[in-house]
Amino acid sequence: MSEPRKLEVLRAIVEDYVHSREPVGSKALVERHHLGVSSATIRNDMAALEDEGLITAPHTSAGRIPTDKGYRLFVDQISAVKPLSPPERRAIQSLLEGSDDLDDVLDRTVRMLSQLTNQVAVVQYPHLSRAQIRHIEFVLLAPRKVLVVLIADSGKVEQRVIDVGHDLADDALAGLRTRFLATLAGTPLGRLSMVLPAVVSAVAPVHRQAAQALANGLEILGQNSREERMVMAGTANLARSNVDFPLSIGPVLEALEEQVVMLRLLSEMAQDPRGVAVSIGRENPYDGLAEASVVATAYGPDSTAKIGILGPTRMDYPTTMAAVRAVARYLSRILGP
Amino acid sequence: MSEPRKLEVLRAIVEDYVHSREPVGSKALVERHHLGVSSATIRNDMAALEDEGLITAPHTSAGRIPTDKGYRLFVDQISAVKPLSPPERRAIQSLLEGSDDLDDVLDRTVRMLSQLTNQVAVVQYPHLSRAQIRHIEFVLLAPRKVLVVLIADSGKVEQRVIDVGHDLADDALAGLRTRFLATLAGTPLGRLSMVLPAVVSAVAPVHRQAAQALANGLEILGQNSREERMVMAGTANLARSNVDFPLSIGPVLEALEEQVVMLRLLSEMAQDPRGVAVSIGRENPYDGLAEASVVATAYGPDSTAKIGILGPTRMDYPTTMAAVRAVARYLSRILGP
């Protein structure tokens, strides 16, 4: 019983099952792949694979389907990442050009990825802790309500309404703004909390309280950009692959809606040497995703944010991984250094 | 055959069907509701209702289920809007207090509504065309790239990166900002496009091109706030009511994702005297929603934006309408005039 052939058999099973959705048997295998041996031999190999926990039979007399572990081995050792077709590459390129607003770029990207893979695509907003403060604006909305706006040099804008505690004149607010801005311009968002106290304590006591409130607001904004949000697209694809995991579509939607879950999942995924991370079935920390796989990769100037897709474990990993990787690369290029 | 009793029968059918999910027959009806007549009489009434197209039998020997038209009559004439329970009211109130950021409020609201109704909830961002420009900021990101930020007195912030066409010094940009701001402060967003040309033509020729680019950017931002976005929550509830319309969940997700579809739908819905609009099944302009109903109402200071829910036609209209209306009222109160 040759080891290489066993792997070949596993590969064949995965590939056939992925696109037939049906348990694959020994006879069908020898017919569809020229393995050079008889079905009986394959049966022996399959029995061995089953012993190793790589495949399983849903019932006595059916073919085999890959287990999570089987997919894992397939992804890690057997499959080669398929390159995208030139038309696909062109599509990506042309779609992503001609927009420069961050929200817009991410939105287009995630839609494109979901179409490309026929799965749900998600993208995390880029981390900004290294981004620097470009501008600060305080706008008096109501007697005590101030809109605090923070603009980073990456083009990201964060805003928040805060209550300064007592009435504040327009020019006093302008003064505070100048003061904050003078000290804070160029400060990386990540260092915001270290610099703010000094600014506040330098303010005249009359406005100390307001300054403190404003500083708190700014700090929250700075954290917002770290705490991250995400965009997704293609949830309808879940329903299409309905046939696969009809029961679990609910939990999956919940997971997607609870962005925290997805964000944690994405950030915990370790990339393999090929630059793509795959999390299969029960490998996922979240129970609702027990029958789903996530394929993700990092992107952006400092490769900290993630982009990826979520689909049934029964998915075409090579193609999907290729798509995710390609889209991430284009995205990185667009966002520039 | 008494007309009032016929309506009573329709009401009973709708109510029973809504919570049993099964066609309801004449005998079951007389048992569960004290109608004071025999099942044979009900059968006659039902035959009449069927002739009028208000109910239909899925097959020869099954009970009847309401048609879209039947639901319509039920909603319009029969049902009374049920008041929410005090605990529910308290829940709404306490959840919505203690946040003043617009995004945050809408997000909480929509989650609450989806939990309350067990449906998908959607909320449209409030219209801002009557909001006034509070502040404008130009930030030079790269030699020719300028981030245009527009802050409205409602607390809404819009931003966009634009290409000004040629290099621009920091102080020149500051000059332009002052100029724009002087003219535009206090202008309602809706009138932006009428005022901008005058500002541009007043700029010195050297910076005319840049000013024009900036003006275009501002105009787009002004339109953005009209063209509206929406937030949603509770898509997982779709899967729960899986059993009802398993086939159509795909199209529904698509409709939700294509925000344009939903926004148009919401804005086209006319409210009835009770202040709630209901669109049932095929009444919906979008085909994917043929088996879904939308219950929505206006909210906000000038009652232009919409909030509502989307669910299967087989839904508990009275309770749902009450929830939507109540949440909309609280939301209006929070946003204040």
Add this chain to the structure above:
DNA sequence: GTTGGCACTAAGGCATGCCGAGTGCTAACT
């Protein structure tokens, strides 16, 4: 280590028959 053969197994498809829920109609009742 590979192969062919054979007994065995469970699922899926299909016909059959039966039950129950529900209808429509008619004739009688109030």
Add this chain to the structure above:
DNA sequence: AGTTAGCACTCGGCATGCCTTAGTGCCAAC
């Protein structure tokens, strides 16, 4: 005229049983 009881009829749903089919595991032979 409206209401009711009764009855024949119609399907859907479910259980039953049968057959076919795809697949396995094992063994003896190559």
